[in-house]
Amino acid sequence: MSEVERVSESYVPFRPGLLRFEGGRGVLVGGRCRSCGAVYFPAPEVCARCQGQDLEGVDLSGRGTVYTYTVVRQSTPEFRTPYVLVYVDLPEGVRVLGQLVGCEPEAVRVGMPVEVVFEEVARDPQGRPVVGWRFHPATEA
Amino acid sequence: MDVYVVGAGMTKFGKHPDRDAVDLAVEAVNEAIRDAGVDRRRIQAAYCGHVYGGMVLGQKVLARTGLAGIPLANVENACSSGATAIREGYLAIRAGEYDVVLAFGVEHLTTRFRGALTPGEEDLEGALGLTMPAVYAMRAVRHMTEFGTTREELAYVSVKNKRNASLNPYAQFQNPVTVEDVLNSRPIADPLRLLDCCPVSDGAAAVVLASERVVGELGRSRAVRLAAASLRTGTVEVGLPSMAFEPLTRATAQDAYERAGVGPEDVDFAEVHDCFSIAEVLRVEGLGLYPVGEYPKRAARGEADIGGRLPINPSGGLLGKGHPLGATGVAQVVELVRQLRGEAGPRQIEGARVGLAHCRGGKAAGVEGAACTVLIATR
Numbered sequence: 001m002s003e004v005e006r007v008s009e010s011y012v013p014f015r016p017g018l019l020r021f022e023g024g025r026g027v028l029v030g031g032r033c034r035s036c037g038a039v040y041f042p043a044p045e046v047c048a049r050c051q052g053q054d055l056e057g058v059d060l061s062g063r064g065t066v067y068t069y070t071v072v073r074q075s076t077p078e079f080r081t082p083y084v085l086v087y088v089d090l091p092e093g094v095r096v097l098g099q100l101v102g103c104e105p106e107a108v109r110v111g112m113p114v115e116v117v118f119e120e121v122a123r124d125p126q127g128r129p130v131v132g133w134r135f136h137p138a139t140e141a
Numbered sequence: 142m143d144v145y146v147v148g149a150g151m152t153k154f155g156k157h158p159d160r161d162a163v164d165l166a167v168e169a170v171n172e173a174i175r176d177a178g179v180d181r182r183r184i185q186a187a188y189c190g191h192v193y194g195g196m197v198l199g200q201k202v203l204a205r206t207g208l209a210g211i212p213l214a215n216v217e218n219a220c221s222s223g224a225t226a227i228r229e230g231y232l233a234i235r236a237g238e239y240d241v242v243l244a245f246g247v248e249h250l251t252t253r254f255r256g257a258l259t260p261g262e263e264d265l266e267g268a269l270g271l272t273m274p275a276v277y278a279m280r281a282v283r284h285m286t287e288f289g290t291t292r293e294e295l296a297y298v299s300v301k302n303k304r305n306a307s308l309n310p311y312a313q314f315q316n317p318v319t320v321e322d323v324l325n326s327r328p329i330a331d332p333l334r335l336l337d338c339c340p341v342s343d344g345a346a347a348v349v350l351a352s353e354r355v356v357g358e359l360g361r362s363r364a365v366r367l368a369a370a371s372l373r374t375g376t377v378e379v380g381l382p383s384m385a386f387e388p389l390t391r392a393t394a395q396d397a398y399e400r401a402g403v404g405p406e407d408v409d410f411a412e413v414h415d416c417f418s419i420a421e422v423l424r425v426e427g428l429g430l431y432p433v434g435e436y437p438k439r440a441a442r443g444e445a446d447i448g449g450r451l452p453i454n455p456s457g458g459l460l461g462k463g464h465p466l467g468a469t470g471v472a473q474v475v476e477l478v479r480q481l482r483g484e485a486g487p488r489q490i491e492g493a494r495v496g497l498a499h500c501r502g503g504k505a506a507g508v509e510g511a512a513c514t515v516l517i518a519t520r
């Protein structure tokens with residue numbers, strides 16, 4: 001059983017509706033306006049571009065490029081510093097914020113290819129794993 | 142129906158461990174009323190901007206200043222709270238509802254916060270670890286990537302504002318710093334360091350606004366006309382917009398320029414929301430006061446200094462004067478008044494006739510910024 005499968009059986013999503021697990025793989029779920037095609041993450045109730053009220057869920061690509069980044073050296077008590085934050089541009093035309101793991105902070109660059117990974121990011125009050133997304137330097141395609 | 146600022150007052154910004162928010166606001170309100178030379182019984186309504194002051198903070202201030210009984214609304218719009226309070230008063234006078242209105246802002250932030258402000262833990266991005274310094278750090282990376290802005294040029298913004306603050310007895314920082322001091326200060330969110338960030342501050346500021354009718358009575362010699370008070374909220378971003386430019390600031394400014402009948406070329410100086418060194422860059426370029434991408438280089442050449450081509454943040458700004466959230470937008474107008482009256486002492490901008498104040502605050506996932514205000518005052 002893969003890590004994701006094992007986790008997905010008892011996982012609590014970091015934010016319901018923004019991620020789901022299928023066939024042992026996790027995906028980020030955005031919203032697409034059926035009227036104008038605008039893609040969002042997360043999806044609003046009404047499209048900001050055309051005010052259409054009919055938005056459908058859309059699976060987002062697991063790969064993108066770093067638009068910008070920072071190494072956070074001082075934060076609130078819930079977060080252990082330092083950690084790397086990145087805004088990642090996905091091919092669907094949405095920008096997603098997340099923490100970057102899997103490389104030295106000094107190695108992060110604008111334009112760097114990354115992929116989304118799903119990991120336990122916290123424990124809920126019942127002690128169950130809360131699963132959210134992070135980014136990782138992309139492995140060769 | 143023109144609206145005038147007839148009185149302005151503020152406390153010294155900084156750490157006030159022995160005083161509370163109400164106490165600070167009382168001082169600022171009394172100073173503004175005294176400065177206006179108006180009988181306080183003529184004040185018909187009040188607006189109080191604050192973020193963390195708790196329930197009915199404004200009413201507690203009225204109760205101690207002989208003003209209880211008049212209508213008051215407490216206004217929260219993050220860092221734009223104080224400017225939004227002024228705008229409420231401006232709109233009420235323009236509507237013909239009142240002739241004399243009090244607007245004030247206050248915050249006792251040192252008892253609420255240490256370290257980095259965040260968008261709030263209920264916000265998606267806040268829960269992912271986004272802090273306000275991190276937002277601006279990532280915008281700085283983009284400005285450096287797109288325009289070749291250097292780390293030293295960003296540091297100069299802080300150097301300039303802390304130097305201006307050393308000429309302002311109401312400012313939190315009274316000592317100038319060097320570019321080296323900025324670059325050697327503690328890292329907060331790369332590439333930003335401690336001296337790129339505004340301090341945590343306590344303070345209050347207040348203004349008395351009056352209609353054309355009342356200003357005729359009080360005398361115009363020290364009155365400053367509030368030519369525009371514009372407010373916008375950030376739109377939801379669709380696609381992949383540049384983080385090195387601020388459409389929200391641009392849209393709010395365009396609204397204010399149109400209403401005031403002036404353009405960016407007419408502005409003699411500006412107080413802008415420099416919560417971080419990079420923030421001043423984005424504001425000034427968004428306001429159209431300097432060409433997009435060029436402000437850091439031009440500022441480093443002295444163009445934005447007092448005495449330069451177009452001075453920015455002569456009061457010291459948030460970086461030098463301090464940033465008690467709710468008080469900030471009101472304190473900017475206090476500086477506009479002092480400069481336009483010619484009462485700014487060693488930091489006076491000679492011949493200033495048009496001043497602009499810009500605030501923006503708050504962050505919500507998906508939007509560029511929460512609230513933005515641009516106020517224009519003329520002499």
Ligand SMILES: [Zn+2]
Nearest residue numbers: 033036047050
């Ligand atoms: Zn649409």
